[in-house]
Amino acid sequence: MPRRSRLPEPLRRIVHAGSRSYGRWTALRRVLPSLLICGGHRCGTAGLHQMLAAHPLVLRSARRDGVSFFDTSYERGMDWYRGHFPRQRTARRLQRRHGGAANAFETSPYYLYHPYAAVRIARDLPGARLLVMVRDPVDRAWSHFQAERAAGHEPEPSFARALALESARLRGQEERLGVEAGYRSFAHRHHAYRQRGEYARYLERLAGQVGRERIHVVEAERLWLLPDEVYAEVLSFLDLPQLGPPPPLPPLSRLDAPPTGSDASPAESTHPGVRTRRELSAYFAPHDRQLTSWLGRPPIWRIPIEEETP
Secondary structure, three states, rough: OOHHHHHHHHHHHHHHHHHHHHHHHHHHHHHHOOOEOOOOOOOOHHHHHHHHHHHEHHHHOOOOOOOOOOOOOHHOOOHHHHOOOEEHHHHHHHHHHOOOOOOOEEEHHHHHHHOHHHHHHHOOOOEEEEEEEEEEEHHHHHHHHHHHHOOOOOOEEEEEHHHHHHHHHHHHHHHHHOOOOOOOOOHHHHOOOHHHOOOOOOOHHHHHHHHHEEEEEHHHHHHOOOHHHHHHHHHHHHOOOOOOOOOOOOOOHHHOOOOOOOOOOOOOOOOHHHHHHHHHHHHHHHHHHHHHHHHHHOOOHOHHHHHHOO
């Protein structure tokens, strides 16, 4: 029998639909997540997801790419959401085997940015803990632009031009998301290159709904440089025992690599360019300063290299 990933697309859709229906029918016998990786976009959430999924007391959702319930699928209802998670008997079996509470989780980076996801999470998962990853917002914006270009969601070949178009593209979109039932904004999901790097603004909104004590912020650069240390900090926040070393992080993809290069060419199709980097860095400076209260120090990308050496 062929693997599901090699099935023809029409048949794969039928298999997926059947799996989702079965999950909904058995929803009451399934666990709800006690933790969420809810952002940020292009900040290394896949690596953190992989590390947590390897923990013996952690159960991931059936969808590796995120359930996206509290942002774009909320109208499907809680039974649909529960259907993506393991059965309660699976959680009990892990608890007996490892002597601790099992935790289910999922990763949906758009939760951090959708204007109503935080309200929904607070209402439906009142005890869940939230992990938010942040990254140098200039690198994040460039990685985001590259990813949207690669996916065919961004027709503009110039990064600088896409940044200039952002305000017009996003105008009124959050308001429509709040008043039009079922409305999904393509621009809000795909073209918020600058806006999504304003991390403190989104963290404050999230904390206003779920409480600051339930949020832990992880810097992507620290995860890549010090995975053992960051892994231990995350497990401590989640009250999970460390039952072994963290699994190795997946290698950085081309899209995640920090941008390099000299001044941009007219089309800026290969790198953002020194001028664009400087303008973005200046733009993000006040937003980065607001992160200090969350991290207890300036973000790692704002610390001069000489200050990092003990």
